[in-house]
Amino acid sequence: MASKPTGVRARARAQFIDDIKRAAKAQLRSVGADSLSLRAVARELGVASSALYRYFPSRDELLTALITDAYNDVADAAEAAVASTAGRPFVERWLVLAQAIRGWALDRAHEFALIYGSPVPGYAAPPETAAPVQRLTLTLLRLLHEGPLEHRVGPAAFRAPPATSGAYDLVRSLAEEAFEAHGDDPVGLTDGVLRAGIGLWTQLFGHLGFELFGQFQNVVVDFDEFFEVQMVEAAERLAPGSATVGGPG
Amino acid sequence: MASKPTGVRARARAQFIDDIKRAAKAQLRSVGADSLSLRAVARELGVASSALYRYFPSRDELLTALITDAYNDVADAAEAAVASTAGRPFVERWLVLAQAIRGWALDRAHEFALIYGSPVPGYAAPPETAAPVQRLTLTLLRLLHEGPLEHRVGPAAFRAPPATSGAYDLVRSLAEEAFEAHGDDPVGLTDGVLRAGIGLWTQLFGHLGFELFGQFQNVVVDFDEFFEVQMVEAAERLAPGSATVGGPG
């Protein structure tokens, strides 16, 4: 069962897997996901293409590894953004988080497309990506939990949810489970909070998709300012008056 | 210059172009965009692969034709939805529009991915798609124009925009131009309206992207209800009390 990686060969293997992923990411950045060629990666590494199949059973498996790495990267960026703004007003924290994710997306557009664009054909999201995805979701939920919830400044519909049957049951149980695993108190995780959080989330990634995939071409001039205005407006709907980043100051 | 399409051959050509697109769309639906094979289309049509190059100079040109068709399809669905709800409350109209677009997206996921997912590698959105894109944008703007604007029921920040420099200058001028071309009065097209409209739009397509590309897997159970709740909530932020579709009725 538990095979102990004894020495030289295991180390070399891990090193080579890293090299493959590094070369693949470089190629990803220059040509995109569906033009990513195993043979080109092999050439880059000065190795026969068949050799790569000792490390990744197929091209899709290699892509899966890149996807998992990408999820973890963006989750790192998001967690760092939230951690660096502890104690600040909610709208400001949200903006910093959104800008961190956008910065990551702009810097690595092809990796963003890999995980948030259309999945490659006949390719089902592998279950091993579930963990990093949950990291990202949890980052947002924790921000909501520490932010407008504490101050109870949102509109009434946000605090007191209407009857929405069981639409949010699953996401709430997931969130509560994750919160408790981290020792946090999941109190106040109402349907209203979840609705608002998912709304922010979908708007953020919808915006990024539009920006990165060209839907805002010929519509927007200053993408940075445009993004900031949209994100601040979205956040202020939840916590009006909490902060005014671009306002008179 | 103006070549008169003289009879038989021109008709046969148009017919064959339609056949190619039809076969390509069928293949698109079953295997996805980047696995769309010119040779397979040729086989399907019982013709040599080289023959297709008389009609489409490259695979990308064929994809461009499919993209343009897809844009027009979704614009048709959107316009029909808005037209069929004239006079109804804004939130209801928005929900019908959103559900029409979602219905189209679910029915033709690969075509949705083709235009709203990550663009195929090294492929820049061709300028001939600008017109159908504008049709869709205009449909939303006209709905906003006829809806919450008339009743002036939105929150104060929506009616009286704060100073947002020139972030929305370009989209506003585009919208005004399009409105006037249709004989509509572009009055009231404030930054607040544009902000809110783009927010709705990005949230809608962010939601659809998440749903179609698997981000909501293991998070949501009833996708229909979830979508409705999210969209109604988003719209009611602009026109509170305008309608309550899922509420006590």
Next chain:
DNA sequence: GAAAAAGCAAGAGCAGTGCTCCCGTTTCGT
């Protein structure tokens, strides 16, 4: 109406892809 021009389909062929199999070699666990 005949000749020239243009449109058309087919086939061979090129360079590239993912992937498999088999080969001889190297390293590992025992």
Next chain:
DNA sequence: ACGAAACGGGAGCACTGCTCTTGCTTTTTC
């Protein structure tokens, strides 16, 4: 030390987009 497992290389299969040449048909021009 020995058998087993892991390894890298090369050849090869089926596939892709695309080009070029060859012959045929339709259209245009004189």
